[in-house]
Amino acid sequence: xxxxxxxxxxxxxxxxxxxxxxxAAARGLALRPxxxxxxxxxxxxxxxxxxxxxxxxxxxxxxEVFRDAGDVFxxxxxxxxxxxTARLRALTGQVNLRVGVDSAESAEALGRAVPGLxxxxxxxxxxxxxxxxxxxxGAVAVAADKAGLTVRGVFTFPGHAYGPGRQSLAVADESAxxxxxxxxxxxxxxDASVRSGGSxxxxxxxxxxxxxxxxxxxxxxxxxxxxxxxxxxxxxALTVTATVVSRSGQRFIVDAGSKVLGADQQAWATGGGRLLxxxxxxxxxxxxxxxxxxxxxGHDVPSLGERLRVVPNHVCATVNLADELIxxxxxxxxxxxxxxxxxxxx
Amino acid sequence: xxxxxxxxxxxxxxxxxxxxxxxAAARGLALRPxxxxxxxxxxxxxxxxxxxxxxxxxxxxxxEVFRDAGDVFxxxxxxxxxxxTARLRALTGQVNLRVGVDSAESAEALGRAVPGLxxxxxxxxxxxxxxxxxxxxGAVAVAADKAGLTVRGVFTFPGHAYGPGRQSLAVADESAxxxxxxxxxxxxxxDASVRSGGSxxxxxxxxxxxxxxxxxxxxxxxxxxxxxxxxxxxxxALTVTATVVSRSGQRFIVDAGSKVLGADQQAWATGGGRLLxxxxxxxxxxxxxxxxxxxxxGHDVPSLGERLRVVPNHVCATVNLADELIxxxxxxxxxxxxxxxxxxxx
Numbered sequence: 152x153x154x155x156x157x158x159x160x161x162x163x164x165x166x167x168x169x170x171x172x173x174x175a176a177a178r179g180l181a182l183r184p185x186x187x188x189x190x191x192x193x194x195x196x197x198x199x200x201x202x203x204x205x206x207x208x209x210x211x212x213x214x215e216v217f218r219d220a221g222d223v224f225x226x227x228x229x230x231x232x233x234x235x236t237a238r239l240r241a242l243t244g245q246v247n248l249r250v251g252v253d254s255a256e257s258a259e260a261l262g263r264a265v266p267g268l269x270x271x272x273x274x275x276x277x278x279x280x281x282x283x284x285x286x287x288x289g290a291v292a293v294a295a296d297k298a299g300l301t302v303r304g305v306f307t308f309p310g311h312a313y314g315p316g317r318q319s320l321a322v323a324d325e326s327a328x329x330x331x332x333x334x335x336x337x338x339x340x341x342d343a344s345v346r347s348g349g350s351x352x353x354x355x356x357x358x359x360x361x362x363x364x365x366x367x368x369x370x371x372x373x374x375x376x377x378x379x380x381x382x383x384x385x386x387x388a389l390t391v392t393a394t395v396v397s398r399s400g401q402r403f404i405v406d407a408g409s410k411v412l413g414a415d416q417q418a419w420a421t422g423g424g425r426l427l428x429x430x431x432x433x434x435x436x437x438x439x440x441x442x443x444x445x446x447x448x449g450h451d452v453p454s455l456g457e458r459l460r461v462v463p464n465h466v467c468a469t470v471n472l473a474d475e476l477i478x479x480x481x482x483x484x485x486x487x488x489x490x491x492x493x494x495x496x497x
Numbered sequence: 498x499x500x501x502x503x504x505x506x507x508x509x510x511x512x513x514x515x516x517x518x519x520x521a522a523a524r525g526l527a528l529r530p531x532x533x534x535x536x537x538x539x540x541x542x543x544x545x546x547x548x549x550x551x552x553x554x555x556x557x558x559x560x561e562v563f564r565d566a567g568d569v570f571x572x573x574x575x576x577x578x579x580x581x582t583a584r585l586r587a588l589t590g591q592v593n594l595r596v597g598v599d600s601a602e603s604a605e606a607l608g609r610a611v612p613g614l615x616x617x618x619x620x621x622x623x624x625x626x627x628x629x630x631x632x633x634x635g636a637v638a639v640a641a642d643k644a645g646l647t648v649r650g651v652f653t654f655p656g657h658a659y660g661p662g663r664q665s666l667a668v669a670d671e672s673a674x675x676x677x678x679x680x681x682x683x684x685x686x687x688d689a690s691v692r693s694g695g696s697x698x699x700x701x702x703x704x705x706x707x708x709x710x711x712x713x714x715x716x717x718x719x720x721x722x723x724x725x726x727x728x729x730x731x732x733x734a735l736t737v738t739a740t741v742v743s744r745s746g747q748r749f750i751v752d753a754g755s756k757v758l759g760a761d762q763q764a765w766a767t768g769g770g771r772l773l774x775x776x777x778x779x780x781x782x783x784x785x786x787x788x789x790x791x792x793x794x795g796h797d798v799p800s801l802g803e804r805l806r807v808v809p810n811h812v813c814a815t816v817n818l819a820d821e822l823i824x825x826x827x828x829x830x831x832x833x834x835x836x837x838x839x840x841x842x843x
Contacts, residue, residue, distance in 0.1 A: 229742070253743050260801070260802070396573070397603075399621075441627060
């Protein structure tokens, strides 16, 4: 096979899916995995078979791809332009649809666009992206209710968990923000029965006020999760197979760059990804088609032409750059899954 | 149109193409633009019509897409696996093909795989990626010649020009490295008539020993080039149109994130991209579908639903995430160009 290519180990994947399903069940939480990570109907099917209550997606396009799931939450503050309105209306006839809302103005526009649409109010629990402050959630919910939307609760993304040692703090923030927001809805006589949060780094700690969690990355794992300590090397299901094309001293180049791996690199990352079979190596630079790898002195540098498995920093970016996933079991290729929702950004 | 989408202003594009063609002609340099940036046969056709001597590409797949250019240089140290060998042999019958080589071992393998193939020896001029030290270029060239390859000269990528104030130094390094390497080839009686370098940040300074330059990004410009001072706002031809979906104080969110823009962000960048119509704004964070934008106090925050043009940091990544480019002239959509070489990574 020509390198670089993206491989999924089906055994590791299935173990990851089972493990998260069991974790959610043990905590009494609904599991609504985020399909943005895998973008693959085959993996969605497995998640649902293991008890997921539905899927989370980020865009209307993704909701369209995953409509067969039957129950889809677009965890995003959708603005209902005329084109989006038409698509949302079509979807409501095909799937149990729920979307995010984070302002009275959006709620009014959504209510005019898609009367009766189910919404969760997005709360900012510390990531400071979209979402309202917990104390403002009541006003948004009231506006949504007045606009004719069906308020079902609140959600947040504790994205500030993405840093070493930050998970416990983020989980506490998430729980406090959702509790306060849900109480505000209840005080206005509105339904707050859904309190949705969670992410792969916080999934092991989730609890408190949550009723639902939405992890995405756990299906594959990635170098970020390994470096955060929220996943082991044996839980990494997706790698990019790459060929050594150049070498000089302890430095060598493989042919998987940012156009395959993605360029995501948090300030705390050790480099541009990792090598599954050589944890000591560091990817010191990524160009579009080069990963520059450095080995400590004393480690044998691989030969030209040798193939290595690269673990991307952020697997969601890697999948979105691929047309298909090569599925292996015991090292043998057993299937190819299309990345059906690749580029589904609208 | 549904946002986010990628727009190319054809007038700005054409001005950029003409300007670089004139610059190369004025300096007596062959212009071999890097097609990795645009991945579009329509733009390649325009480059060739304006006098480009051929194209540069990064992969064999890209060479296949651009074979109609007639003359293609794969500026990459290709390792000839059996599958690559078959493709390279097929290409040599279809196009004037040249590839990079940076070791005696690769040269021997390439010579066995594709006898007679034209090669340029890759030299490391300071970027420390692939390429041999200038003083080692002679030995690689001799090995290539002995292996039955056709040595035509040397090339380098002065990637260390990608930093504020580094362009002059990188150009001096490039010129010195290519001079030394070419002299080594000549001393062994080998052809060093091609001395190929250059990049968009160094194109304005290129000269010295160079016979050919290979800029890529100049066709579109991007936020990196603006922040390096190597392109003006009026030379930015490609933007991503995005919708304001959330706002809070001086902060707002648009629906173009890293899955559309790419996640490239050099340490010296001011953020995750820029807004074409508001240079004072800063993109303080990029998620997959959110760009978090902050405006200075006193600047009016755009309304929910308003559409803005985002300039990506690194346009090559943006193009590789798109299926098509929406072509506009005077604000009117006049065409759609497919990104034919999107994902052509092998």
